[in-house]
Amino acid sequence: MPEGTTSTGEAAGEARLPVFEHVSFLDSAEEAIRKRLAKVRILDRVFLLSKPWIFRITMLMIVLSVFWGAVGGFDIFGYQTQAYAWALGQPLHLSNQEIYSALTLHAIRMLFGFAQQFQMAIFGVLVVTALGIKPRLKWMLYSSVFLLNLSVILIEGPFYLMPQFNDNYFPAEGWYFYSPLGIRGLSSYVISPLWYIGWILLCASVIIWAAWVIVHLRDWWVAHGGLRGTERLPPFLLFILATVILIPLGYVTVLASAVWDTFNYFGVGPVAPLLNQLVFWFFGHAIVYLLFLIPIVAYYLLVPIFAKRPIYSYRFAFAAAVMFTVLTPILAIHHLYLTSLPVWSAWLTMVLTFAIIIPSAITFFTVWMTMKGVKASEWEWNAVTMFLALSFAGSIAGGLTGPDNNTISFDVDLHNTLFIVSHFHTLALLSITAGAFALTYALLPVLVGRFWYSPRLAQAHFAGSAIGWAGLVMFMDFLGTDGILRRGFMFQLDPSLVFDQVMITVFVIITLLAQLFLVANIVLTIFRGKEVHAEGLSLNEAIRAIASSTHPHPTVPIKDVPFERKMPRARREGAERAWVATVAVLLVAVIVAATPAALSTSNLFTSPADAPAGTEWVTLTGEQYYWNVQESGPITGTFANVLVVHAGQWVAVNATATTATEGFYIPFRSLPVVDVQVVPYTWSYELFQAPSQPGVYGMPNAEFNGPWFGQDVGVLIVLPPAGGSTLGAYSAAAGAGDVYNPPVWSAAGTQLVSDQEGIFNSSVPGPTLIAPAGPVSFAWTVPMASIGIDNYLVNVTTNDPNGQQNWLNAHNDTLPYDFGVYTVSVTGPTNHSVATLDPVAGTVAPIKVGPRNVESMSLAAGVYLYGLVTPIPYVYDPSGQSSWMTGSEAGNVMGLWGVLWVSP
Amino acid sequence: MSAVTSTRERGITPFFVFGLALVVGAAWAFYMSAIYYPTPNFVTAALPTILGEAVAVAAILAIALWAPKNE
Numbered sequence: 001m002p003e004g005t006t007s008t009g010e011a012a013g014e015a016r017l018p019v020f021e022h023v024s025f026l027d028s029a030e031e032a033i034r035k036r037l038a039k040v041r042i043l044d045r046v047f048l049l050s051k052p053w054i055f056r057i058t059m060l061m062i063v064l065s066v067f068w069g070a071v072g073g074f075d076i077f078g079y080q081t082q083a084y085a086w087a088l089g090q091p092l093h094l095s096n097q098e099i100y101s102a103l104t105l106h107a108i109r110m111l112f113g114f115a116q117q118f119q120m121a122i123f124g125v126l127v128v129t130a131l132g133i134k135p136r137l138k139w140m141l142y143s144s145v146f147l148l149n150l151s152v153i154l155i156e157g158p159f160y161l162m163p164q165f166n167d168n169y170f171p172a173e174g175w176y177f178y179s180p181l182g183i184r185g186l187s188s189y190v191i192s193p194l195w196y197i198g199w200i201l202l203c204a205s206v207i208i209w210a211a212w213v214i215v216h217l218r219d220w221w222v223a224h225g226g227l228r229g230t231e232r233l234p235p236f237l238l239f240i241l242a243t244v245i246l247i248p249l250g251y252v253t254v255l256a257s258a259v260w261d262t263f264n265y266f267g268v269g270p271v272a273p274l275l276n277q278l279v280f281w282f283f284g285h286a287i288v289y290l291l292f293l294i295p296i297v298a299y300y301l302l303v304p305i306f307a308k309r310p311i312y313s314y315r316f317a318f319a320a321a322v323m324f325t326v327l328t329p330i331l332a333i334h335h336l337y338l339t340s341l342p343v344w345s346a347w348l349t350m351v352l353t354f355a356i357i358i359p360s361a362i363t364f365f366t367v368w369m370t371m372k373g374v375k376a377s378e379w380e381w382n383a384v385t386m387f388l389a390l391s392f393a394g395s396i397a398g399g400l401t402g403p404d405n406n407t408i409s410f411d412v413d414l415h416n417t418l419f420i421v422s423h424f425h426t427l428a429l430l431s432i433t434a435g436a437f438a439l440t441y442a443l444l445p446v447l448v449g450r451f452w453y454s455p456r457l458a459q460a461h462f463a464g465s466a467i468g469w470a471g472l473v474m475f476m477d478f479l480g481t482d483g484i485l486r487r488g489f490m491f492q493l494d495p496s497l498v499f500d501q502v503m504i505t506v507f508v509i510i511t512l513l514a515q516l517f518l519v520a521n522i523v524l525t526i527f528r529g530k531e532v533h534a535e536g537l538s539l540n541e542a543i544r545a546i547a548s549s550t551h552p553h554p555t556v557p558i559k560d561v562p563f564e565r566k567m568p569r570a571r572r573e574g575a576e577r578a579w580v581a582t583v584a585v586l587l588v589a590v591i592v593a594a595t596p597a598a599l600s601t602s603n604l605f606t607s608p609a610d611a612p613a614g615t616e617w618v619t620l621t622g623e624q625y626y627w628n629v630q631e632s633g634p635i636t637g638t639f640a641n642v643l644v645v646h647a648g649q650w651v652a653v654n655a656t657a658t659t660a661t662e663g664f665y666i667p668f669r670s671l672p673v674v675d676v677q678v679v680p681y682t683w684s685y686e687l688f689q690a691p692s693q694p695g696v697y698g699m700p701n702a703e704f705n706g707p708w709f710g711q712d713v714g715v716l717i718v719l720p721p722a723g724g725s726t727l728g729a730y731s732a733a734a735g736a737g738d739v740y741n742p743p744v745w746s747a748a749g750t751q752l753v754s755d756q757e758g759i760f761n762s763s764v765p766g767p768t769l770i771a772p773a774g775p776v777s778f779a780w781t782v783p784m785a786s787i788g789i790d791n792y793l794v795n796v797t798t799n800d801p802n803g804q805q806n807w808l809n810a811h812n813d814t815l816p817y818d819f820g821v822y823t824v825s826v827t828g829p830t831n832h833s834v835a836t837l838d839p840v841a842g843t844v845a846p847i848k849v850g851p852r853n854v855e856s857m858s859l860a861a862g863v864y865l866y867g868l869v870t871p872i873p874y875v876y877d878p879s880g881q882s883s884w885m886t887g888s889e890a891g892n893v894m895g896l897w898g899v900l901w902v903s904p
Numbered sequence: 905m906s907a908v909t910s911t912r913e914r915g916i917t918p919f920f921v922f923g924l925a926l927v928v929g930a931a932w933a934f935y936m937s938a939i940y941y942p943t944p945n946f947v948t949a950a951l952p953t954i955l956g957e958a959v960a961v962a963a964i965l966a967i968a969l970w971a972p973k974n975e
Binding site: 376406413565571597 | 916929
C-alpha cells in the first residue's frame with residue numbers, strides 16, 4: 001500500500017468519464033430509489049445510502065454475501081443433522097434428494113453467493129480506493145451483482161417458478177457437475193435446466209466484474225503515464241490483477257462446459273463426458289485458487305500495514321503473482337487422475353501442480369519475513385492480525401496436504417474420500433474465510449464509517465471460529481482416513497466412525513454459533529459504533545485505528561512511522577533465492593521419487609492389464625445405482641453388485657458406465673486400495689489381488705451418482721475353499737481394514753429390520769449373517785412405518801404422505817418383489833467353474849410388509865445371498881409433478897440384501 | 905530505554921507467532937498424511953512427498969532465522 005494513499009481520488013479518470021455516467025437512466029432511477037429508501041433509517045444505515053455509489057454497491061454485495069453465507073450455513077446444518085441422526089440410528093427427517101441437495105446448495109451458496117461475491121466486493125473497492133481512481137461504469141457493476149445473485153437463485157432450482165413443490169426442485173448434483181449426471185436423456189437423474197442457465201449467468205456476472213476491474217486498473221495505468229510510468233502496483237494489487245486475469249480463463253471453461261451440457265440437455269450436440277469433465281475442471285481447479293487469492297491479498301495488504309514497513313521483497317512477490325497466474329489455469333487433470341486419461345498428461349499435470357508450490361512458498365516466506373524485525377511492542381493482536389495468523393496456519397495446513405492429493409499413487413487412497421473434503425475445508429475455512437474475516441475487520445468500518453462496537457464480540461468470534469473450524473476439519477479428516485467417501489453419510493455404524501460424525505456435528509454447531517458474534521457486532525457497529533473521523537489519517541492509519549477497535553485495550557500507536565531501508569535488497573533477495581532454490585531442489589527430488597509409482601498407477605487405469613495366469617476377468621458396467629458384473633476366467637457368471645472370486649486371485653477389471661460417472665472402490669487398509677473412476681462411454685481398467693481370507697468385502701460406488709448414492713454398495717465375495725470355511729480369519733484380519741464391510745452377525749437370533757432407506761439395520765448391504773451348516777434360521781421384517789415417499793420399495797406417485805402405505809393396504813401389505821435366500825453356486829472344475837444364484841427351496845416369496853418373517857432352512861456350507869437380490873426400478877414423481885423443468889429421479893436401487901455365510 | 909519498553913521488547917514478536925503458526929499448520933498436515941502409514945503403499949506413494957515437505961519446513965525455519973531482518 002503506497003504511503004499517503006487516501007480513500008478518495010477524484011482526479012484520476014475524471015476526464016474519461018463517459019457522458020451517460022451523468023445522465024443515464026440508471027443514474028436517475030437509482031437516485032430516485034435511493035432517496036426513497038434512505039428515508040428508512042435501517043436501510044440507510046445498512047446499505048450506506050448516503051455514501052458514494054461504490055460504497056453502496058460494495059455494501060450491497062457484502063450484505064448479499066452474508067445472506068448467502070447464512071443460507072449456506074443452514075444448508076450444512078440441515079445435512080449434518082441427518083448425518084448425525086444416521087450415525088445414532090435415529091429416523092431421518094429429510095429425503096435423500098433433500099440431504100444431497102443440501103450439500104450441493106451449501107457448496108454453491110458458499111463458493112459463489114458468499115465467497116466469490118465477497119471477493120468481488122472487497123477487491124473492487126480496494127482497487128478504486130487504494131489507487132485513488134474515480135469509479136465508473138456503474139452499469140457493469142450493477143449488472144454483475146444482479147446476475148450473480150440471480151444465478152445462485154436459478155441454480156437452486158425452479159423453487160420460485162413452479163406452483164407445486166417436490167424434491168426434484170433441488171439439484172442433488174455436486175457443486176461440480178459431472179456430465180452426464182443430471183442431463184435429460186443421458187442420465188436417470190435429471191436436474192432442472194435452470195441449473196445450467198444459472199451457471200451461464202454466473203460466468204457472465206463474474207467476467208463482467210473482472211472487465212470492470214480491468215477498466216479501472218487501466219485508468220490508473222494511463223493516469224500514471226502508461227509505459228512511461230514509473231509507479232508500480234502495490235503487492236496486494238498484483239494478486240488482484242492475477243484474479244482478474246484468471247477469472248476469464250477459469251470461468252470461460254465452465255461456461256463452455258455448461259453450454260455444452262445445456263445443448264445436450266435438449267438433445268443437441270456430441271456427448272463426451274470425459275472431455276466435458278476435463279473442460280469443467282479447468283474451472284473447478286481455478287476457482288479454488290481464485291478464492292485462495294482472498295487470503296493472499298489479505299497478507300500482502302495487511303501485514304505491511306501492521307508491520308509498518310514494506311513487503312520483504314517486491315520482486316519476489318511479483319514473481320509469485322506471475323507464476324500463480326501462469327500455472328493456475330492448466331492444472332485440471334489432477335482432479336481426474338483416476339480416469340483413463342493418457343499417462344503422460346497425468347504425469348505432466350503432477351509435475352506442474354508440484355511447480356505451483358513455488359509461488360505459494362515465495363508468498364509465505366515473503367509475508368513472514370516482512371514481520372522480521374518488528375518488535376512485540378509495535379504489533380497489536382487485534383481481530384485483524386489474529387485472523388491473519390490463523391489464516392497463515394490454515395494455509396500451511398491445507399497447502400501441505402495438497403501435494404498428497406497430487407501424488408498420483410497416493411491419490412488412489414485419498415480420492416473422493418472425506419480426506420479431500422477436509423483438505424478443501426482446511427483451505428476454505430481456516431485459510432480463505434479466516435483471510436476474508438481479516439479483511440472484513442480491517443475494511444468494513446471504512447465503508448460504514450464507524451468503529452467496531454465490541455472487541456469482546458470480535459474475540460468471541462475469532463475463538464469460536466478457530467475452534468469450530470479446527471474441530472470440523474480434524475474429525476472430517478479422521479473419517480476420510482478410514483476411507484469414508486465424500487457425501488457418504490450412510491456408512492457402517494462402527495463406534496469410532498459414529499464418534500467422529502457426532503464430533504463433526506458439534507463443531508459445525510460451534511462454527512455456526514460463532515458467526516452470530518460477527519453478525520451481532522456488525523449490527524451493533526452500524527447502529528451504535530463510534531463514528532470514524534479519518535481526517536488527516538492515511539488509509540494505513542485508518543485501517544490500524546479500525547483494527548484497534550477490536551482490541552479491548554489498544555496500546556500500539558496507529559501513526560505511520562518513517563521507514564528508511566537499511567537492509568540492502570541484495571541481502572533480502574539472497575534469502576529469498578536460497579529458499580526458492582531449496583524448494584526447487586526438493587520438488588525435483590519428490591517428482592523423481594514419485595514418478596515410477598505415478599506412471600505405473602496411471603498406466604493401470606488406461607490400458608488392459610498384463611494379467612498373470614488364473615486372473616479373473618471382470619467387465620463392470622456402472623448403472624444408477626448398481627454394478628452390473630460379468631465375470632469370465634476361472635469363474636463365469638453375471639451378478640448385480642456382487643463380484644465373486646477365489647482367495648488371493650488376481651482380478652482384472654474392465655469398467656464402463658452408462659448414465660453417470662461411477663467409482664470402483666474397495667478401501668482396503670492392509671492391502672492396496674482399489675480405486676478407479678469410471679466415466680460413461682469410456683473404459684477404465686484395474687488389476688488387483690483379492691484378499692487371501694475368504695469373506696465379504698464392502699465395495700461402495702465412490703462417485704456421487706444421484707439420490708440413491710448411499711444404497712449403491714456392492715460386495716466382493718472371496719469364496720471359501722472347497723468344503724467351506726468360517727469367517728474367523730477374515731474377522732481376525734479385520735476384513736483387510738475395509739470400513740465398508742458389513743458387520744458380521746450370527747444368524748441365530750438375528751432380527752433384520754428394514755428402515756426408511758430400504759436397507760437392513762443401517763447397513764448396505766445388510767449384515768453378513770453366519771451360521772454352521774445344517775438348520776439355519778433368522779428373522780426379518782419390513783415395518784410399515786419404514787414405508788414412505790422416500791423409500792424406494794414402494795413406487796407410488798402421489799403427494800399424499802400416506803399414499804405408499806395406502807397402496808400397501810390395498811395390496812394385502814405385499815410388495816411386488818421377492819425376498820429369498822440364494823446359493824452362490826460355483827459348479828464345474830476349479831479353473832472353469834460357473835457361478836450362479838440359485839434359490840433355496842421354500843425361501844422365495846413376495847415381501848410382506850409389517851409382520852415378522854422367519855426364514856428356516858437346512859443349508860450346506862457355502863455362501864448365500866439373502867433379501868431382494870436384484871435392483872428394482874424406482875421413479876420419484878409425486879402426483880406426476882416431475883417434469884423436464886423440475887427435474888426427475890429414476891433408477892434401479894438395490895439395498896435390501898446381504899450375505900449369509902454358512903461354515904462347515 | 906524505559907522499563908515499560910524493555911518489558912514489551914521481551915514479548916513475543918509477530919515473527920515468532922507466525923513462525924509458530926507455520927509449524928503448527930505443518931505439523932497438522934504431516935499428522936493428517938502420516939496416519940496413512942498402515943496402508944501398504946504408504947512408503948512408495950506417500951512417504952517421498954511427506955519427507956520432501958518435512959525437509960522444506962525445516963529449511964524455511966533455518967533460512968528464516970538466518971535471513972536478514974526486514975529493516
